[in-house]
Amino acid sequence: MQDQQIEMQVNGKPVSGVAESRTHLGDFLRQTAGLTGTHLGCEHGVCGACTVIVNGDAVRSCLMLAVQANNCEVTTIEGIAEEDGSLHPLQEAFQNNHALQCGFCTAGMITSLYAFLSENPSRSDEEIREAISGNICRCTGYQGIVLAAKEAAEKLAKR
């Protein structure tokens, strides 16, 4: 039982492939689905860069086997924008507030905040800071990210 036939919906499209049992979801998304927007940093659950959304929940894609996401609905950073390419309020707000520099942490920041604000967009500064406390950014100093999250939250609350 080394190789697994795996099927999942990624950003609304079916993806299927064969992967070893030990392949984690992050590697499957990058290597089999060809979606390299999901970044793998520490691969032990600390940095948050690889965060994706599985059946509505934000998860570390390095801490879940690809085979465990069999038949699940997965959203990655590539699935956040609208189909016509127009940016999601979070993406716009990140641009407006200089909430990224090198961009390595950005996919995980946005997927985390997407899941967090989807549950409830009315969040205090403190709650936003706590929500991204599991996402490490080494460029921005976090101020811009918090501002972006607040700006996006206000827009999302009006939707």
Added chain:
Amino acid sequence: MKASAFSYHKPSTLHDALHLLQSEEDAKILAGGQSLMPMLNMRFVQPETLIDVNGLEELSAIHYSDIIEIGALARQKTLASNPIIQQHLPIMQEALKWVGHFQTQTRGTIGGSLCHLDPAAELPMVALLYDAELEVSNASGTRSIPMQEWALAYMMPSIGPDELLTKIVIRPWQGAYGYGFQEFARRHGDFAIAAVGCLLKLENNIITNISVSIGGVEDVPRRFIECENSLTGAEFNKDEIGERIIEPLNQVQYLDDSLITGAYRRRLLKGLLLRAIEQAANRA
């Protein structure tokens, strides 16, 4: 940073899971994976076989009828918002605020926290406070292990290689009592440098019943019996409590390393202990 190869099984019944555990050599249980997956990725563990128990729906249930029964597969996220836990075990929800991050609570399970048994783990501290009983099963039967006998040594629970933790049974205290949970970590979601849980009953400002658990300071989370004995019958005032915890604090075998010294842990534990007792007394 890639796991070594293993064979993977995902049983759909408890019966099948227990038989696999019995028949497979060197098998590890995969539940939420928030501790095991990092250990696999870093190759701290290289099991031959993984048995994924996430298909065992019956292990996720949370029931209440005088006692609280929590399935081992109940996710931390579920526990944090479950109305039974909110009403009958609010200290668990306070402790959960310190457990990892929201992106790990979506997967992490209570059974995983208890079996991994990190020295700084919060959920074992809650189970200790209430003398929880842990039900474990193997192919030939089920037994119940009192929480105070659960930890054998550093990250080593009292569970056999062919056994699976299925349920946590908690008896809430009768009558009015208060609870407190205090922790210090350098960043939100980091491992506790020190943590304290406390339940207590007050009658005419006298502590008639007290349960204290500590985490992060020793090899395993444990009940702080020395402190409980010293405080039972004490009047609740800060000077009296401050006096009575000095000797118990001297009994703790503090973890001591180059990053965090035993002396610092002792200092933190003292402060957190006082706060947890006060918090519990104010709610009693």
